[in-house]
Amino acid sequence: MIRIEPRTAPSRAITLGVPVLAALAALALAAIPLALAGADVLGAYVLMARGVFGSVFTMTETLTRATPLILTGLAAAIAFRAKLWNIGAEGQLYLGALAAVAVGTGAIDAPPMVLVPLVLLAGALAGALAMAGPAVLKIRFGADEVVTTLLLNFIILIFVQMMLEGPFKDPMGLGWPQSEPIVDNAALPPLVPRMRLHAGLIVGLVCALVAHVALARTVWGYKIRAVGENAAAARHAGIAVPRVLMGAALISGALAGLAGVGEVAGLKGYLTADLSPGYGYAGIVVAMLAGLSPLDVVVSAVFIAAVFVGADSMSRTIGVSNYLADLVVALSLLSVLVGGFVARYRMVWVRRG
Amino acid sequence: MTGEPILSLRGLTKRFGPVLANQDVDLDLHRGEILALLGENGAGKTTLMNMLFGHYLPDRGEVLVADAEGQLQPLPLGHPQAALEAGIGMVHQHFTLAENLSAIDNILLGAEPLLALRRHRGAALAKVEGIMAETGLGAPLGEVVGRLSVGERQRVEILKALYRDARILVLDEPTAVLTPQEADTLFANITRMAARGLSVIFISHKLREVLAFSNRIMVLRGGRVVGGMMTAEAAERSIARLMVGEDTAQSTRDPVEPGAPVLALRDVSIAGHGVRDSLEHISLSVHAREIVGIAGVSGNGQTALAGLISGLAEPDAGTVEMEGVAVTDFSPMAFIRRRVGRIPEDRHRDGVVGAMTVAENLVIERLDDPVIQHRGFLKRNAIRSHAEEAVRKYDVRGPGIDAPARLLSGGNIQKLILARVFEQKPRLILANQPTRGLDLGAASEVGRRLLQARARGAGVVLISEDLDEILALSDRILVIHDGEVRETTTRDREAIGLMMAGEAA
Numbered sequence: 068m069i070r071i072e073p074r075t076a077p078s079r080a081i082t083l084g085v086p087v088l089a090a091l092a093a094l095a096l097a098a099i100p101l102a103l104a105g106a107d108v109l110g111a112y113v114l115m116a117r118g119v120f121g122s123v124f125t126m127t128e129t130l131t132r133a134t135p136l137i138l139t140g141l142a143a144a145i146a147f148r149a150k151l152w153n154i155g156a157e158g159q160l161y162l163g164a165l166a167a168v169a170v171g172t173g174a175i176d177a178p179p180m181v182l183v184p185l186v187l188l189a190g191a192l193a194g195a196l197a198m199a200g201p202a203v204l205k206i207r208f209g210a211d212e213v214v215t216t217l218l219l220n221f222i223i224l225i226f227v228q229m230m231l232e233g234p235f236k237d238p239m240g241l242g243w244p245q246s247e248p249i250v251d252n253a254a255l256p257p258l259v260p261r262m263r264l265h266a267g268l269i270v271g272l273v274c275a276l277v278a279h280v281a282l283a284r285t286v287w288g289y290k291i292r293a294v295g296e297n298a299a300a301a302r303h304a305g306i307a308v309p310r311v312l313m314g315a316a317l318i319s320g321a322l323a324g325l326a327g328v329g330e331v332a333g334l335k336g337y338l339t340a341d342l343s344p345g346y347g348y349a350g351i352v353v354a355m356l357a358g359l360s361p362l363d364v365v366v367s368a369v370f371i372a373a374v375f376v377g378a379d380s381m382s383r384t385i386g387v388s389n390y391l392a393d394l395v396v397a398l399s400l401l402s403v404l405v406g407g408f409v410a411r412y413r414m415v416w417v418r419r420g
Numbered sequence: 421m422t423g424e425p426i427l428s429l430r431g432l433t434k435r436f437g438p439v440l441a442n443q444d445v446d447l448d449l450h451r452g453e454i455l456a457l458l459g460e461n462g463a464g465k466t467t468l469m470n471m472l473f474g475h476y477l478p479d480r481g482e483v484l485v486a487d488a489e490g491q492l493q494p495l496p497l498g499h500p501q502a503a504l505e506a507g508i509g510m511v512h513q514h515f516t517l518a519e520n521l522s523a524i525d526n527i528l529l530g531a532e533p534l535l536a537l538r539r540h541r542g543a544a545l546a547k548v549e550g551i552m553a554e555t556g557l558g559a560p561l562g563e564v565v566g567r568l569s570v571g572e573r574q575r576v577e578i579l580k581a582l583y584r585d586a587r588i589l590v591l592d593e594p595t596a597v598l599t600p601q602e603a604d605t606l607f608a609n610i611t612r613m614a615a616r617g618l619s620v621i622f623i624s625h626k627l628r629e630v631l632a633f634s635n636r637i638m639v640l641r642g643g644r645v646v647g648g649m650m651t652a653e654a655a656e657r658s659i660a661r662l663m664v665g666e667d668t669a670q671s672t673r674d675p676v677e678p679g680a681p682v683l684a685l686r687d688v689s690i691a692g693h694g695v696r697d698s699l700e701h702i703s704l705s706v707h708a709r710e711i712v713g714i715a716g717v718s719g720n721g722q723t724a725l726a727g728l729i730s731g732l733a734e735p736d737a738g739t740v741e742m743e744g745v746a747v748t749d750f751s752p753m754a755f756i757r758r759r760v761g762r763i764p765e766d767r768h769r770d771g772v773v774g775a776m777t778v779a780e781n782l783v784i785e786r787l788d789d790p791v792i793q794h795r796g797f798l799k800r801n802a803i804r805s806h807a808e809e810a811v812r813k814y815d816v817r818g819p820g821i822d823a824p825a826r827l828l829s830g831g832n833i834q835k836l837i838l839a840r841v842f843e844q845k846p847r848l849i850l851a852n853q854p855t856r857g858l859d860l861g862a863a864s865e866v867g868r869r870l871l872q873a874r875a876r877g878a879g880v881v882l883i884s885e886d887l888d889e890i891l892a893l894s895d896r897i898l899v900i901h902d903g904e905v906r907e908t909t910t911r912d913r914e915a916i917g918l919m920m921a922g923e924a925a
Contacts, residue, residue, distance in 0.1 A: 286787050286796050293784060296775040303730065303762070303770040304784040305753035 086356075089406035090370065093399035100394060104387045111381050118380025119373040125380070127264040131334065133365075133372035134264075135160070135343065137271035138326035139350025140357065140364040141278050142194075146319035147359050148282065149295040151312055155201065155216030156323035157347025158223035159194040163324025164331040165227055166193035168235060168246040168338045171253030171331075182253045186332050187270065187325060194324015195317040197223060202316030206309040220347065228340045237337065246331075246338040255333035267329025271365070274322060278361035291315050323347060352400050358407070371396055424490055426451045426619050427472075427508075427588055432481035434467055434643075441467040442643045445481070449588065454610060454620045456634035456651070458627075460663055460859030464643035465623045466513075469590050473510045474500040485588070509581025513592040515573050519566035523559050524548065527580045544583075551582045554616065556609045570717075571602040578609075582618075589613070591622040595629055599717050600887060600917035607633040625663070625860070627656050628888070639663055663860060673871055673893065679708030681744070682848045682879035683729070688738030690724045697724045700903040701738070706848065706879040711870060713894025714883040714905065716920050718853075721903035722765075722883050726852040729881060730762045731755030742848065756785050761846030761873075763837055765853045765883075767830070771837045774826030778818065779807035781825045782840055814839040815865070831862030838869050849873055849880045855889055867893055887913055887920075 098108045119129050139156040146153035166189040175182060201219060204210035231244040239247075255266040282288035290311045293301040302308050326346060331338050353371055357363035378392030427449040434442045442464045449455055459465050470476045472483055477498035484492035485506040496502045503510075517526045528544055545561070552558060559575045560568070568576065574594065581589055591610075595603040610620055611633065624630050630637060630651070637654055639647040639662040647662040683706040692698035696719045706712045716722060727733030728740070734750040741747065742758055755762070764770035772781045783792045783803055792803050807821040816835045818828040825833060834854070841849065851870060855863035870880055870893060883900075884890050890897060891911060898905045899919040908919060 284798055284800070286793050286798060289780065289787065289798060292776060293773045297769070297773040299769050300771060300773050300784075303732065303752055303764055305731075305751070305756045306784070306787070307753070 085406040085410045086403060089402035090399055092402040092406075093395055096398045096402070097391065097395045101387065101391065104391075106385050106387050111385055111387070114384050115377035115381040118377040118384075123259070124262065125376065127259050127262040129369065129373045129376045130268055131262075131264045131372075132376055133368045134267045134271050134329050134333070135326040135346040136349055136353050136368035136372055137268075137275060137365055138322050138329065139346050140353030140368050141271075141274055141350075141361055142319045142322035142326070142347075143351045143354035144357065144359045144361055144364050145278060145282075145291070145322065146315055147295075147354060149291045149312055149315035150298070151202070151205070151295075151315050151319070152213045153198060153201075153216050153316065153319045153323075154213055154351065155198060155219050155347070156319075156326070156350045157343060157345065158216070158220035159197040159320045159323035160327035160330070160343055160347050161223050161227045162197040163190035163194040163327030164338050164342055165230060165235070165327075166190050166324070167253075167328040167332050168249065171249045172247040172337075173250050177252065179252045179254075179256075182250075183255065183266075183332075186249075186253045187328055190324040190328030190332075191321035192324070194327065195321040197324070198316045198320025199313075202313050206312055224340065227338070231338065231340060235338070244340060248337045249332045253332055254336070255329060263334060265329065265333030267325075267333040270325060270329060271368075274325065275361045275365050278322075282361060287314065323350070326350075349396070352396060356400060356403050370399070374399070424451055424486070425449065425492065426486045428484040428492055429468070429472065430482050430484065432468065432471055432478045432483070434464075434471060434476060434478050440643050442471070442478070445640070445643075445645055447638060447645070449619050449621060451486075451587075451619055452614050452617050453636060454614050454622070454634045456630040456637045457621055457623045457640065458625065458630050458637055458659065458663060459640035460625060460861070463640040463663070463859075465640055466592060467643075468640070469510065469592060469621070469623065471497070472503065472590065473508060474498055474503040504584055507585055507587035508590065509578075509584060509586030509588065510590040511574065511577040511581060511592065511594065513596060515577055517565045517573055517576060520564065522562055522564055523568065523572075523576045523579075524561040526565055526576055527561075527583050529580075531584055548579060548583055551579060555582065555613050557582075570597045571599075571606070574598070574606070575609075582613075586618070588619045588621070591620065593623055593625075595624070595626065597718065597885075599920050600913060601921055603629060626888075627659060630659075631656060660860065673711075673895075674875070676709045676875065678710040678895065679877065681705045681707050682742065683881070684741040685728075686739045686741070688728065688735045688740060690728065690733055691736050692724055696721070697727065697733075698903045699724045699728070699735075702903075702905050703738075704898060704905055704907075706881055708847070708877050708879050709874055710895045711874050711880040711882055711893050713890035713897045714881065714900050715887055715890045715897060715916055716883075716885070716900035718885055720901050721905075722852065722900060724903070725881075725900065725905075726765060726850060726883060729755075729760065729848075729850040730764070731760070756844075759844060759847045761841035761844060761849040761878075763834075763841055763849070763851040763854045765856070767833050767837060768826075772825040772833055775824055777822050778811065778816065778825050778828065778836060779803050779821040781836060782807050782810050782821075785840060785844070810836075810839040810843060814842075831858045834858060834862055834866065838866065842869055842873060845876075846873065846878055849878055850883070851880060852883045853885065854882070855884070855886065863889075887916060890916075 101108050101111055118125055120126060139160060142156045143153060167186045170189040171186040197219065201212045201215035204215055205212045228244065231246060235246045237245050237247045258264045258266060258268060282291065290306050293306055294308050294311045298308055330342050335342060349371060353364055353368045356367035374395045375392045378395060379389050382389040382391055425448050429445060429447040432442050432445045445468055457465050467476060471478045483495040483497060485495045487493045495506055518529065524545060527548055548561065557575045557579055559572050559579060565573060565576065594606060598606065614620055631654060634651045637649055637651055637659065638645060639659060641663060685702055685704050688699060688702045690699040699721050724733060728735060731750055731752040731754055739746055783806065786792060792799055804821060811821055814835045816832050816839065818832050825836065828836065854866045874880055882890065882893055898907050899916060901920060901922045906919060908916060910916065
């Protein structure tokens with residue numbers, strides 16, 4: 068019989084080792100379907116590693132892919148810390164991208180020093196706005212934000228499609244539903260010459276650092292943690308719970324909005340309805356893998372981006388389905404959840420008798 | 421009165437991680453005996469009984485139960501079913517009844533085969549009624565348990581055990597939720613059942629009832645048996661010393677002249693969803709240097725009254741005055757600013773954020789204070805040194821100020837809350853069930869601090885179910901029942917108990 072007991076003090080080795088072991092376990096588990104697909108497993112993983120670390124290009128590609136994940140991961144992490152289940156980062160990302168296009172495609176003429184911050188601000192505000200509705204509904208009427216934010220994703224996506232067929236449609240776009248291009252002065256500059264990696268990464272890293280400091284060191288972060296961990300005690304202690312939830316909601320939405328700005332003003336250059344392959348949802352996985360810690364969000368975003376980029380490259384080379392990337396990501400989340408359990412509890416074998 | 425041994429625990433040892441919950445506990449129970457298992461919180465009483473009942477598997481030791489011939493046979497450990505079959509019945513502190521089923525269905529639940537083709541209700545009902553007549557335990561069998569009073573629910577639990585032919589009945593803190601009268605009735609029934617051969621172990625930390633109703637007393641401390649005696653030969657003081665391991669400082673209440681009123685409720689009503697959170701035209705006043713005790717059985721409006729004084733609830737009618745000024749803004753923060761110290765009833769739910777550190781929890785009510793923050797940034801050194809001082813001053817024991825508060829024991833969480841409340845030099849203190857679930861040491865500390873605050877000039881509202889505590893600490897006593905309060909001048913337990921039950925004194 069196995070008995071499960073809480074560990075009294077998880078050791079440093081366990082807290083650091085578990086995520087690494089979990090990632091390895093995920094790769095080991097993913098080897099099973101890979102082998103079933105008829106691939107040489109070891110060779111496939113070598114290709115995958117080469118697809119991530121093989122060259123400056125592949126490494127910048129990984130970071131490019133990590134950029135929106137850092138921001139949507141932070142969006143989820145901040146909201147989840149307050150036990151506010153924002154599942155709407157995907158929609159907030161699109162609304163942020165739409166705002167960036169509204170401001171950054173020539174409507175305003177200003178030097179980059181002015182226009183780039185303006186585009187970022189517009190995207191952040193739009194993302195915050197997208198989260199304000201569900202937050203108000205939750206605070207005033209107790210509406211479940213999981214439902215409202217999730218459904219709002221579809222509403223926003225259809226709204227964006229409508230805009231791309233209407234007022235935002237590029238007259239020079241040969242009839243494609245896409246926006247006018249972002250003007251040069253509004254674009255997030257590339258970080259490495261001739262590579263796609265852009266300044267959105269800097270925005271993400273700064274946000275992660277600020278979020279970390281805010282959560283750990285400020286009264287605002289204290290209140291978010293208190294409300295998230297025990298809303299009843301927070302209320303009893305005089306913390307204005309609705310205001311704290313509102314603040315967390317707006318910041319969360321703003322971060323997701325920034326992810327949209329990065330994709331449109333840093334990477335694609337114009338807005339289409341397939342801007343995001345689900346970065347908003349992947350952000351939830353990123354945040355959970357990171358244990359809702361802002362600095363760890365950066366690490367887990369890079370890890371997940373690497374899995375995607377590596378699996379993409381590997382599947383192209385040896386001809387297995389690139390759904391394998393999704394599989395590895397899902398398996399790592401499961402492994403980390405199990406790992407977190409192992410870190411907190413110990414299993415004791417009990418001999419019967 | 422007592423016969424041959426029916427139960428024998430030998431050398432039971434149980435360890436939870438580094439905590440030794442029980443060590444080499446030996447216990448013998450005789451037929452028809454009422455054994456009181458006495459000890460502070462965390463002494464290992466409940467763990468011991470859970471091993472007896474098969475909920476926990478002991479690390480070492482054995483349990484022997486007498487078979488039909490009276491021979492002691494080893495009981496397979498870790499199997500509640502085996503314990504049930506051996507005739508051991510347990511009534512937990514928190515009842516395990518299905519609220520949406522009738523009392524009789526609850527009694528039969530689990531005792532009849534799951535897939536029986538037809539239910540032998542007639543025979544079962546007759547058996548239960550027979551038990552009721554024999555023991556004096558009364559309960560409306562057809563009523564849905566959700567509508568029964570706490571006392572009735574407890575009787576249903578006991579009937580459930582007896583229906584399964586329990587020969588040994590274990591009661592875990594049976595009087596914690598009862599009025600003094602209900603408790604007396606319960607013990608009268610237990611005595612009657614014991615006279616008919618039932619053997620009873622009851623867990624308690626109330627010395628008074630242990631001395632009044634048991635045949636024999638066993639005291640546990642730190643997981644070990646530290647003493648046993650026949651009740652007839654026991655003295656209150658010596659048992660208390662055994663439980664705590666030292667003499668407890670008895671707090672003394674020096675008479676002082678009360679000062680100006682700090683809180684006045686005039687004709688206040690709160691329309692809640694039920695009796696629990698409703699108040700009906702309450703008027704009361706609390707003066708400086710005065711402890712006002714609110715006696716009553718839980719669920720009679722204490723929640724609403726405490727919510728009102730905490731700033732969590734707003735009155736629907738009537739006025740609230742503090743230090744002579746009418747209160748218009750009802751919010752916890754507004755009350756904290758008026759220097760109202762609040763000790764909540766449910767200290768785990770409302771008192772601390774378990775995942776945050778002891779140091780953080782100590783400052784949760786003063787996040788605006790420039791001492792602990794500057795322009796929104798927490799002053800971590802100031803918070804830590806404040807915590808170090810508070811932990812020392814209030815003797816909060818645990819893994820340290822940087823450990824999550826949930827790692828503290830109940831008594832130490834309460835000391836943390838005391839530190840938070842009393843360090844703010846409150847003018848009014850609400851203490852809602854401040855010693856519930858605490859061991860003697862922590863409980864006497866609470867009493868001492870409340871008296872200290874009173875001497876310093878604070879007014880105290882003490883809401884408690886523990887009449888002994890109310891009598892020991894209060895300058896004036898009010899009884900709350902069905903959302904109404906009545907002042908009483910008597911100090912007679914009996915009379916106050918009747919008022920708690922809603923009868924005119």
